[in-house]
Amino acid sequence: MSxxxxxxxxxxxxxxxxxxALIFEIRLPLPGWISILHRISGALLFVALVWLLWMLxxxxxxxxxxxxxxxxxxxxPVKLSxxxxxxxxxxxxxxxxxxxxxxxxxxxxxxxxxxTSWIVLGxxxxxxxxxxxxxx
Amino acid sequence: xxxxxxxxxxxxxxxxxxxxxxxxIMAVYTIIAVSVLLSGHPITYAVWRDLFAQGWMxxxxxxxxxxxxxxxxxxxxxxxxxxxxxxxxxxxxxxGVLLTIAAYVGWTIQILWR
Ligand code: HEM
Numbered sequence: 001m002s003x004x005x006x007x008x009x010x011x012x013x014x015x016x017x018x019x020x021a022l023i024f025e026i027r028l029p030l031p032g033w034i035s036i037l038h039r040i041s042g043a044l045l046f047v048a049l050v051w052l053l054w055m056l057x058x059x060x061x062x063x064x065x066x067x068x069x070x071x072x073x074x075x076x077p078v079k080l081s082x083x084x085x086x087x088x089x090x091x092x093x094x095x096x097x098x099x100x101x102x103x104x105x106x107x108x109x110x111x112x113x114x115x116t117s118w119i120v121l122g123x124x125x126x127x128x129x130x131x132x133x134x135x136x
Numbered sequence: 137x138x139x140x141x142x143x144x145x146x147x148x149x150x151x152x153x154x155x156x157x158x159x160x161i162m163a164v165y166t167i168i169a170v171s172v173l174l175s176g177h178p179i180t181y182a183v184w185r186d187l188f189a190q191g192w193m194x195x196x197x198x199x200x201x202x203x204x205x206x207x208x209x210x211x212x213x214x215x216x217x218x219x220x221x222x223x224x225x226x227x228x229x230x231x232g233v234l235l236t237i238a239a240y241v242g243w244t245i246q247i248l249w250r
Pocket of ligand 1: 038039041042043045046047049092093095096097099100155156159160162163166204207208210211212214215
């Protein structure tokens with residue numbers, strides 16, 4: 001072991017993974033955030049699917065039911081939840097396509113990986129805003 | 137790692153590849169569906185019903201759901217393998233996820249062809 005390595009004072013690691021540790025101590029780099037958000041969005045979409053299918057089911061059952069769902073989707077807590085899901089889908093979609101390119105060995109160098117991470121983040125927020133505006 | 141993990145099954149390439157292929161199928165469907173929905177008329181019940189009455193839309197939506205089923209199974213199982221260590225609990229959750237996915241697919245067929 002080299003002199004320098006022996007003398008290096010080890011920074012204490014956070015013992016528990018809490019929000020504070022995640023944001024201030026671990027300082028996950030941007031592609032790391034894209035990754036964890038991809039996982040969270042995938043899990044969220046899986047769980048939310050029961051609700052989305054229910055809305056699809058009702059909306060296709062009759063004209064009155066369709067209008068009820070339209071009204072329901074306009075209530076603010078529902079709208080807010082739907083917007084979160086639109087974002088989750090948009091992020092999972094954009095980040096997913098980024099991963100497909102990474103799997104093909106495209107965009108692996110640090111600079112490009114960072115740039116595409118920003119693009120994913122920005123594009124999914126823009127898509128959410130655009131679709132939210134179109135839907136309501 | 138020591139010992140063989142009983143929950144999880146098939147490590148490796150097949151699931152990895154399936155997850156990617158299904159991702160591409162879903163992405164294509166998403167682009168088509170969003171374009172159709174955003175092109176032209178406001179979505180009234182008649183527009184909505186007619187869209188899902190078309191054969192290609194039903195088949196495409198079912199293909200999407202089948203892809204989602206496989207994709208989400210691989211994905212959620214990966215997540216469970218990362219965070220849930222006790223084998224019994226993990227197996228229970230995996231069975232729950234599989235049943236949920238089967239129900240999602242069955243329900244989708246019911247919605248599309250009634
Ligand atoms: C628009 C279509 C989609 C695309 C392009 C896509 C893409 C991907 C890709 C490439 C992965 C692998 C990531 C990795 O291993 O690092 C993945 C994982 C995953 N996807 Fe998707 N996906 C799509 C739709 C969905 C949907 C609709 C769901 C849920 C209902 C979902 C749930 C998941 C889950 C749970 C994972 C595992 C995440 C992880 O291991 O961290 N995906 N997706």
